[in-house]
Amino acid sequence: MGELAGAVELMHRVIGRDLVAVTEARHWHDGRRDGDAESLLHFWLHFQGVPPLMLHGSGELLLLEFIEPYAAYDMGEHGETRVGLTQKPDLLALLPGHRLLDAALIRGYATRPALGGVLLRFDHCDLVVASLGDEWVLRQGTIPPELATYLSVGSWLRDRAIG
Numbered sequence: 001m002g003e004l005a006g007a008v009e010l011m012h013r014v015i016g017r018d019l020v021a022v023t024e025a026r027h028w029h030d031g032r033r034d035g036d037a038e039s040l041l042h043f044w045l046h047f048q049g050v051p052p053l054m055l056h057g058s059g060e061l062l063l064l065e066f067i068e069p070y071a072a073y074d075m076g077e078h079g080e081t082r083v084g085l086t087q088k089p090d091l092l093a094l095l096p097g098h099r100l101l102d103a104a105l106i107r108g109y110a111t112r113p114a115l116g117g118v119l120l121r122f123d124h125c126d127l128v129v130a131s132l133g134d135e136w137v138l139r140q141g142t143i144p145p146e147l148a149t150y151l152s153v154g155s156w157l158r159d160r161a162i163g
Helices: 003-014
Strands: 018-028 040-047 053-058 061-066 080-085 098-107 115-122 126-132 135-140 152-156
Touching: 003 061, 003 098, 003 115, 053 126, 061 126
Parallel strands: 061 115
Antiparallel strands: 018 040, 018 080, 018 098, 040 053, 053 061, 098 115, 098 152, 115 126, 126 135
C-alpha cells in the first residue's frame, strides 16, 4: 500500500470519533522547554475505540502510525524527553473532548507524492499539522500564506471511498 493510501486508511479509522486525550513528547533542557511547536517531538491522538495515532514529523514528511506512546527518557547533558498529556496553553490541549468530523491530506514539498501533513476538522476548529524542514507546523485554521508554496491541501476524506 502506498504512503498516501495508507494515510487515507488510517484517517478513515478516526474520522467521526471523539478525541479523548493527546499525549505529547517534548524536549526539555535545564527544567525548561522552548515554545509549543519548537519543543514538540511527537504526539499521539487518543480517539475513542482505536489505538493511539502517533504523528511523527521527519523532514518534509508526516508519518502516521497506530502505536502506544513511548516512555520518557534522559539525554544527559542534552536534556530530557518528557512524555505526558498535553497542557494548556499549548494548541494540542484544545482538542480533547471534541469530535473529528473530517480530515484532508496535505501534500508536502517533495519530488514524489508525499504526505506532508493533515488538516483536521474538529467540531470546534480546523487544525493544520505538517512537517516542513524538520519543523512542526501547528496552526488553527488553514495553511499560512507564506507556506502555501510548500504545502497544499487535498480534498476532504469523509465521503471519499477507500480504495
